[in-house]
Amino acid sequence: MARIDFNIKDVRPFSGVNQTLPQGAYEVEIIAERIIDLRDGRSQGLSLDYQVLSGQYKGQRIRDVLNLWHVNTDAVNMARARLAAIASAVNVQALTDTAELQRKPFQ
Numbered sequence: 368m369a370r371i372d373f374n375i376k377d378v379r380p381f382s383g384v385n386q387t388l389p390q391g392a393y394e395v396e397i398i399a400e401r402i403i404d405l406r407d408g409r410s411q412g413l414s415l416d417y418q419v420l421s422g423q424y425k426g427q428r429i430r431d432v433l434n435l436w437h438v439n440t441d442a443v444n445m446a447r448a449r450l451a452a453i454a455s456a457v458n459v460q461a462l463t464d465t466a467e468l469q470r471k472p473f474q
Contacts, residue, residue: 387429392474394420395429397453400465403432410437413450413465420472 399416412432419427433446454462456473 388419388424388427393422393424394472394474396420396472397469398428400469402436405432405434405437407438410434410439410442412437412446415453415468 395417397415398418401414402411403414404410405412412434415431415433417429417431419425419429433450434442435446435450437443437446450462453468453473454460457468457471459467459471462468
């Protein structure tokens with residue numbers, strides 16, 4: 368156990384939205400992907416690492432997790448919809464390996 372001095376009132380609660388970059392459209396590419404175990408101990412997700420390719424935030428990396436193998440079917444459906452949007456954006460119509468998504472710029 369670690370002793371910390373943490374006042375919850377000093378921190379803005381997590382909204383579920385990635386706070387790394389301001390809202391907007393960014394040119395990115397997937398630079399890494401892997402399957403990870405999720406905290407619930409029963410589910411897995413596809414972790415995607417993106418890198419911004421241009422503009423003020425060029426070089427910044429963002430991590431996203433798609434809950435593709437989750438016990439909650441709503442989470443799976445949302446993840447599948449997001450994965451379909453990414454595949455469509457990089458012009459992959461029949462995805463057989465997530466490596467097919469890497470190093471293909473999209474917004």
